Amino acid sequence: MSDAPPVVFFLSDYGLSDEFVGVVHAAMLRLAPDLVVVDLAHGIPAFDVRAGAELLARAVPHLGPGVVLAVVDPGVGGPRRGVAVRAADGRWFVGPDNGLVVPAAEESGGVATALALGKPEDAPATFDGRDVFAPAAAALAGPGAPASVGSAVDPASLVRLPPLEVLRGEEGGRAVLRVPVTWVDGFGNVQLGAREGDGPPPDAGEIAVRLEPGGSEGLVARRVRAFADLGDGELGVLVDANGRLALVVREGSAARATGLGAGGVAELVW
Numbered sequence: 001m002s003d004a005p006p007v008v009f010f011l012s013d014y015g016l017s018d019e020f021v022g023v024v025h026a027a028m029l030r031l032a033p034d035l036v037v038v039d040l041a042h043g044i045p046a047f048d049v050r051a052g053a054e055l056l057a058r059a060v061p062h063l064g065p066g067v068v069l070a071v072v073d074p075g076v077g078g079p080r081r082g083v084a085v086r087a088a089d090g091r092w093f094v095g096p097d098n099g100l101v102v103p104a105a106e107e108s109g110g111v112a113t114a115l116a117l118g119k120p121e122d123a124p125a126t127f128d129g130r131d132v133f134a135p136a137a138a139a140l141a142g143p144g145a146p147a148s149v150g151s152a153v154d155p156a157s158l159v160r161l162p163p164l165e166v167l168r169g170e171e172g173g174r175a176v177l178r179v180p181v182t183w184v185d186g187f188g189n190v191q192l193g194a195r196e197g198d199g200p201p202p203d204a205g206e207i208a209v210r211l212e213p214g215g216s217e218g219l220v221a222r223r224v225r226a227f228a229d230l231g232d233g234e235l236g237v238l239v240d241a242n243g244r245l246a247l248v249v250r251e252g253s254a255a256r257a258t259g260l261g262a263g264g265v266a267e268l269v270w
Helices: 022-030 050-060 102-107 128-141 254-258
Strands: 007-012 036-041 067-071 082-087 093-095 111-117 150-153 165-171 174-184 189-196 206-210 219-223 235-239 244-249 265-269
Touching: 007 022, 007 128, 022 036, 022 067, 022 128, 036 050, 050 067, 050 102, 050 174, 050 235, 067 128, 082 102, 082 128, 082 150, 093 128, 102 111, 111 128, 111 244, 165 189, 189 254
Parallel strands: 007 036, 007 067, 067 093, 219 235
Antiparallel strands: 082 093, 082 111, 111 150, 165 174, 174 189, 174 265, 189 244, 206 219, 206 265, 235 244
């Protein structure tokens, strides 16, 4: 494996309709021609740091050795730092210091080292993905992972996102779980910010889905193991491949069926 080429895993909210992703690729390859760049996702909703952080934390257990470059950066050009964060497993995470990379680093054993990245004096204020983060990622992917890409800072000073608010209660003898929506994937599956133990058990049967706290119970879902356990168009609750609760519709869109999107809140009652 020592002869394997260096790898950068790249995530952003740049989309694919502009040149931004390709230019960041080119900036890294200009510095490290043998670099392999793996595009994780570039369709993160614009400026949605939480969605980017959630996706990255979900993906990182499945990534091999390499550097993770993540750019969802509504504060570009402002006082926020650019950082390179080394996790306990040795992987580096490069991006803005706005909470984007810390959850993934914590999934990788915790934050071991943090560097504040410098910025070229003549660099414009609007494209740190190209001018700051890409050079740092390319340098860190090389042998020796040079600390010269930045100056050491206290890992405790890194910006961290506030924890998701997941509330479990009881109402008329029924369990109630109030949970935020963290992601809607390309199939319309609605991922919830809760894990299996937080939600309805496998034998819960029928589950009322409320789209606002204390609202009407107009939607009904069924706790299932897999998409195939649902009838066509039926709403279900399952534990997805990332261990999170999700609202799904067999061969359909739960987001369309419920009107829920990232940042929304659902209540499950069973």
